[in-house]
Amino acid sequence: xxxxxxxxxxxxxxxxxxxxxxxxxxxxxxxxxxxxxxxxxxxxxxxxxxxxxxxxxxxxxxxxxxxxxxxxxxxxxxxxxxxxxxxxxxxxxxxxxxxxxxxxxxxxxxxxxxxxxxxxxxxxxxxxxxxxxxxxxxxxxxxxxxxxxxxxxxxxxxxxxxxxxxxxxxxxxxxxxxxxxxxxxxxxxxxxxxxxxxxxxxxxxxxxxxxxxxxxxxxxxxxxxxxxxxxxxxxx
Amino acid sequence: xxxxxxxxxxxxxxxxxxxxxxxxxxxxxxxxxxxxxxxxxxxxxxxxxxxxxxxxxxxxxxxxxxxxxxxxxxxxxxxxxxxxxxxxxxxxxxxxxxxxxxxxxxxxxxxxxxxxxxxxxx
Numbered sequence: 243x244x245x246x247x248x249x250x251x252x253x254x255x256x257x258x259x260x261x262x263x264x265x266x267x268x269x270x271x272x273x274x275x276x277x278x279x280x281x282x283x284x285x286x287x288x289x290x291x292x293x294x295x296x297x298x299x300x301x302x303x304x305x306x307x308x309x310x311x312x313x314x315x316x317x318x319x320x321x322x323x324x325x326x327x328x329x330x331x332x333x334x335x336x337x338x339x340x341x342x343x344x345x346x347x348x349x350x351x352x353x354x355x356x357x358x359x360x361x362x363x364x365x366x367x368x369x370x371x372x373x374x375x376x377x378x379x380x381x382x383x384x385x386x387x388x389x390x391x392x393x394x395x396x397x398x399x400x401x402x403x404x405x406x407x408x409x410x411x412x413x414x415x416x417x418x419x420x421x422x423x424x425x426x427x428x429x430x431x432x433x434x435x436x437x438x439x440x441x442x443x444x445x446x447x448x449x450x451x452x453x454x455x456x457x458x459x460x461x462x463x464x465x466x467x468x469x470x471x472x473x474x475x476x477x478x
Numbered sequence: 479x480x481x482x483x484x485x486x487x488x489x490x491x492x493x494x495x496x497x498x499x500x501x502x503x504x505x506x507x508x509x510x511x512x513x514x515x516x517x518x519x520x521x522x523x524x525x526x527x528x529x530x531x532x533x534x535x536x537x538x539x540x541x542x543x544x545x546x547x548x549x550x551x552x553x554x555x556x557x558x559x560x561x562x563x564x565x566x567x568x569x570x571x572x573x574x575x576x577x578x579x580x581x582x583x584x585x586x587x588x589x590x591x592x593x594x595x596x597x598x599x600x
Contacts, residue, residue, distance in 0.1 A: 455560075457562065461568045468576065
């Protein structure tokens with residue numbers, strides 16, 4: 243059987259990401275200056291913050307897919323929810339691992355129960371439950387609905403993560419919020435490019451994963467049809 | 479499987495309860511804190527100027543962080559690729575099964591591509 247070719251916009255998007263990724267690395271390591279207080283480790287910031295943004299995008303798509311599935315019961319919405327949750331969780335894992343590596347130098351410790359760190363960890367746990375629930379073999383209708391509910395509940399933590407640095411007094415930097423003093427002008431292009439690359443990457447990964455999930459769903463349907471038609475039984 | 483489902487349900491309920499309590503905690507602590515208190519954390523990033531040097535070596539941490547990003551993204555792309563390959567293998571297996579059954583029963587296939595099973599002859 244021949245594999246289905248990906249659509250042209252998908253290939254174009256992948257090519258754009260492949261071109262922009264090295265440009266972003268150039269902007270980070272050549273164009274952006276080294277930070278005065280934290281030194282070279284501050285360059286984690288250019289991947290850490292866009293990853294957090296990509297996590298928001300992924301989890302928002304998971305919420306849209308979950309609401310759509312509970313409402314319409316269409317497999318396309320379910321595939322979007324699964325893809326959004328998985329991709330969001332990958333970026334959430336990147337945030338939760340790169341942040342402590344930066345914190346080791348900046349704060350002298352890998353982890354502290356700062357409000358933003360704690361709420362991000364809680365969100366990761368919710369979406370990890372979602373992914374675990376959907377990974378238990380072929381998910382039934384009950385698992386799909388329960389996972390969709392988790393996808394919606396988890397979404398409501400995102401504004402709390404985002405505004406926690408403003409509302410709670412923690413240790414997390416507030417450089418690009420309204421309260422912050424801002425970035426050196428030469429640091430801005432690397433960050434903006436990071437946002438662009440990670441947004442495109444999120445769309446690309448969600449698209450690929452949703453296509454794979456829909457194909458898997460179709461195969462499961464065909465298996466059921468084949469079984470009900472007696473095709474999977476031994477002809478002897 | 480049933481135990482696993484019950485465990486997942488319990489974990490889900492626990493996490494959901496924590497999520498519902500989160501906003502209450504968020505607003506109560508936010509109200510309790512004084513907005514005028516002096517910030518002790520970083521609120522801006524400044525570039526190194528001539529003559530100044532960074533005083534914290536963080537090269538290994540930076541390499542580790544970029545390795546994490548690379549491993550996570552490449553790992554996920556491989557995982558999605560594995561799912562697609564598994565689906566293709568399963569589709570090919572179904573296709574072969576249908577063709578084999580069509581050949582033995584002489585059925586040419588229905589509109590949806592899956593031949594209708596015929597009752598076995600006595």
